Amino acid sequence: MMNAPLHVDTLIRNGTILTMDEGRRVFTDGFIAIKDGSILAVGEDRLCEFTADEVISAEGQMVMPGFANAHNHLVQSCFRGYNDDRWPVLDIPAAVRALIQQLFLMAGAMDEERTYKIVRLHALEMLKLGYTATHDEHFTNVRKDSVDGSWRAIEESGMRGYLCRCIANSKSVPEEGHERSDAGLLEIERLGAKFNSDRISVAGGFLNFNFLADPEDMRRIRQGCDQLGVAFGIDMTDNSRGAALKARGFEGGQVEYYRSFDLLEEPIYAGKAVNVQPHEFDILKEHDCRVSPVPVLRFFDATGISVDEFLKRDMLPAIGTDAPLVSDSQNPFEVMRLMILAQNVNVKARVAAGGERPAREHWLTAEKCLEMATLGGARTLFMEDKCGSLEVGKAADLVMVDMRKVEAQPGYDGRRGPGALVWGGQTSMVDTVFVAGRKLVDGGRSTLWDEELVVAEANDVLREIAEETGLYDYLPNRTAGSEFRGWSYI
Secondary structure, three states: OOOOOOEEEEEEEEEEEEOOOOOOOEEEEEEEEEEOOEEEEEEEHHHOOOEEEEEEEOOOEEEEEOEEEOOOOHHHHHHOOHHHHHOOOOOHHHHHHHHHHHHHHHHOOOOHHHHHHHHHHHHHHHHHHOEEEEEEEEOOOOOOOHHHHHHHHHHHHOOEEEEEEEOOOOOOOOHHHOOOHHHHHHHHHHHHHHHOOOOEEEEEEEOOHHHOOOOHHHHHHHHHHHHHOOEEEEOOEOOOOOHHHHHOOOOOOHHHHHHHOOOOOOOOEOOOOEOOOOOHHHHHHHOOOEOOOOOOHHHHOOOOOOHHHHHOOOOOOOOOOOHHHHOOOOOHHHHHHHHHHHHHHHHHHHHHOOOOOOOHHHOOOHHHHHHHHHHHHHHHOOOOOOOOOOOOOOEOOEEEEEOOOHHHOOOHHHOOHHHHHHHHOOHHHEEEEEEOOEEEEEOOEEOOOOHHHHHHHHHHHHHHHHHHHOHHHOOOOOOOOOEEOOEEOO
C-alpha cells in the first residue's frame, strides 16, 4: 500500500468483505479502495490509509462480488406469470412446444424499440436484485433488429453481458424464425462489431441439436464463430433424455454427441447441462465446458441437480434463472437455496435407486452457493479475468447487502452471516450496486433510469403487442366483470 496513491474515487469502509479470492478471505471489518473503475486495494479497515472523493460506510453490510445470472433469455422477461398458465407441467417437451408457439407469436411484433423497452425492465430488475452480469441466448429471429433492442438495453444499463446470438432452422421453431447458418453467422459478425466492448462479449451458437435441421450446422457454426473470433455457446439440454439422439442413430449422450462434431475443442459455454450421463461429467471437465444449472427447472421434472458431480471434479458451476418465463422469481438468494434443495432431490433419487450419497465435502453449503453465484458465474461467462472476486486489479463490480434488515436478523454477532444470506436473504436487502466503479443502484434505487417510467413504457409496449397478436386469447382473464377458476372479479 505504501506505493499506492492515497486518494481514490470511492472508498468503502467498515463492511464485511467477502473477497472470493483464492484464499476465500473475509475481512470482518474491511475496506475497498476504487480508482478508475478498478479495485486498488482491499483489506482490514484498520490499515486503510486512503482518502476519497466519496467515502461510503458499509457498517452492518456485507460487500461481495456482484451476482451473475449465468443462464438467461432476455426477451422472455415479457412472459412473467406464464408458469401459472401451464401448470402442472407433466410433459416437458410438450410444454416447450407450447411456449415456443406463444413466444414466436410475439416475436414478429418485437422490433428494436419495443424489445429495448421490454428488456430494459428486465435489466432494471436484475440490477436492483444485485446482478452485475447477465447471459443471454437470443433465438427468436423473426425480426432481425429485435436483438439490437435487447442488447442496447444491457449496454445502456451498465451491466456486463455474455450475449449469444443463436441460429435456429429446425421444426422446433416456426418457419418464420428459420435462417441458414451462413446468414446467422453474418448477423453474429454484425452484432459483434456493434456491441463488443470491455463490458459486453458477443457470442454465437445454437440452443441444442434439436433446433438445427442439419447436424452439420453445429460444426459450421462452431467453425464460423472461431473464424470470427467470438465465443461459442450451447444451451446443453436434452429433455428427451437420449431418445432424440437414438432417433438419429447415436447411442451416446449429448456431451459425447457434441464432442463427435468437434464442438468441444476449445472451452465453451455449455448452458444448463441437463440430463448429462454420469460418465459425461469427466468429458465436461476435460474440455473445460462452462455450465450454469437452473435449479427451478429441475423441480419441474423432479430430477434435481448432480452438483456433487461437478464439485468432486473441482468444477465450479454457475447459477442461472432462465428468465421470468421459467423462473418468475429472479431473486438470487432464492435461486441459491433452490440449488441446495435441487441437489438434495437428486441425491435422494440416486440413493433410492441404489446409489451412494456424496461425500460430505461435496454437499452444497451457503459459502459454496455464494461462490457459484459470483465467481462461478464470472468464470462460466468467461469474465473471470475482470470480475467475480474482489481483488486488486479487477473491476469494481460489487454489491452491498444490508444485513441489519429484519430479514437477516438475528445475526448472532455475525456468526450466521453467509448462512442467513443464502437461506433467508431477500432482495430488499440489496442496497448498492457497482459495475466497473460506477454506482448503478444506490439505496435500492436505480441511478440511471426513472424506474416508474421504465415500468410504464414496458407495460404499454406489451399491451400493444398483446392486442396486435391476439395474445390475450391465450391469457387468463382476471379483469373486472370476469370469472376465472371460481373467483369473480368485480
